[in-house]
Amino acid sequence: MRRLNLLLIVVVLVSAIGVITSQHQARKRLQALEQERDRSNNLEVEFGQLQLEMSSWAAHTRIEKIAREKLGMQPPDMKKVQKLGVGQ
Structure with missing residues (x-):
């Protein structure tokens, strides 16, 4: 019976440590x-x-x-501007 109690205590402690670790990791990841x-x-x-x-x-x-x-640029003289057709 003592062995069973000792085994159960160890299992509970390992489980508790696992829960604490997973909560800590979850908080770090959330942060x-x-x-x-x-x-x-x-x-x-x-x-x-x-x-x-x-x-x-x-x-x-x-x-x-x-x-x-x-740059000293000026618009071109409108008389010198050629319009392009649609097909050109």
Whole structure:
């Protein structure tokens, strides 16, 4: 009977240690998941900001201003512009 009690105590202790270990791992994984969600949210915000910045850098008025001021470019004379047909 003593052996059975001792065996049962060992089984209970091993089981308890297993439960504690699995709970600890679950908490660590949940914490890592939350950190990755935060990181994902931050990256989404940064992506949105970069898209806004990119659209402002590519704005036609900005490009035209740089072409005129820095590169000295001018629109062509409309008399010299040829229109292309659909089949050309």
